[in-house]
Amino acid sequence: MKIHINAGHGGKDPGACGNGLQEKNITLSVTLLLGEELKKYGFEISYTRTTDTYIDPLNIAQKANGDGSDLFISIHTNAATSISANGIETLCYSLSGEESKIAQCVQSELITATGFTDRGVKERSDLVVLNSTSMPAMLIELGFITSKSDSIMIAKSNFQQRCAQAISKAIGEYYGNSKVKEDYEMREKTEIPQWQTDGLRNLVKSGIIADEAYWSNKMDKSVTVGEVLGLIGKLVK
Numbered sequence: 001m002k003i004h005i006n007a008g009h010g011g012k013d014p015g016a017c018g019n020g021l022q023e024k025n026i027t028l029s030v031t032l033l034l035g036e037e038l039k040k041y042g043f044e045i046s047y048t049r050t051t052d053t054y055i056d057p058l059n060i061a062q063k064a065n066g067d068g069s070d071l072f073i074s075i076h077t078n079a080a081t082s083i084s085a086n087g088i089e090t091l092c093y094s095l096s097g098e099e100s101k102i103a104q105c106v107q108s109e110l111i112t113a114t115g116f117t118d119r120g121v122k123e124r125s126d127l128v129v130l131n132s133t134s135m136p137a138m139l140i141e142l143g144f145i146t147s148k149s150d151s152i153m154i155a156k157s158n159f160q161q162r163c164a165q166a167i168s169k170a171i172g173e174y175y176g177n178s179k180v181k182e183d184y185e186m187r188e189k190t191e192i193p194q195w196q197t198d199g200l201r202n203l204v205k206s207g208i209i210a211d212e213a214y215w216s217n218k219m220d221k222s223v224t225v226g227e228v229l230g231l232i233g234k235l236v237k
């Protein structure tokens with residue numbers, strides 16, 4: 001199975017800019033990480049670009065069509081004039097096609113992994129990369145570059161890695177890849193260092209994080225990486 005990954009924007013087109021970041025750099029970085037993650041599950045990967053170059057939307061779609069790709073993923077970050085707009089959303093051509101089922105899996109996995117606001121899956125039949133590609137296609141907006149709290153996370157390479165892992169997990173599961181479940185059960189168990197949960201416990205105790213009883217209880221049982229990131233997100237907002 002072949003997957004074409006498009007890093008949004010590039011070259012003369014920086015995409016959205018905010019908080020010292022340029023969208024084209026974030027999208028390229030996440031795209032390359034995502035490609036590596038998907039390769040681990042045996043998917044064959046092609047890229048629209050692996051360097052800082054501009055390719056227009058119709059050529060992007062034609063590249064994916066020409067590759068004989070079975071799935072198309074375009075990586076973006078969002079922007080708004082209001083700095084309070086935040087969260088992750090996934091766009092697809094139609095909410096009734098197969099693409100929306102895959103997009104839904106990707107969206108919910110990203111929300112679990114990041115704790116970001118869930119803006120849902122949205123229909124965008126007007127976007128060239130979605131309406132001119134001949135395979136299921138989605139465009140993922142990994143948070144708002146114009147939001148302080150989103151952009152702090154988006155800039156971090158471990159956050160980008162986590163997004164790449166969440167997307168590949170969703171796709172692997174959707175296509176019934178058996179290696180995915182094992183990998184992720186292991187990862188959730190081992191990924192949070194003790195000092196992080198201890199630090200969070202102290203923040204909860206001191207009242208900096210609200211809902212003390214809820215979080216103390218959670219941290220005694222099993223807190224996921226997504227929940228930890230969600231808490232950190234609340235702190236920087």
Ligand SMILES: [Zn+2]
Nearest residue numbers: 008015076077
């Ligand atoms: Zn974009």
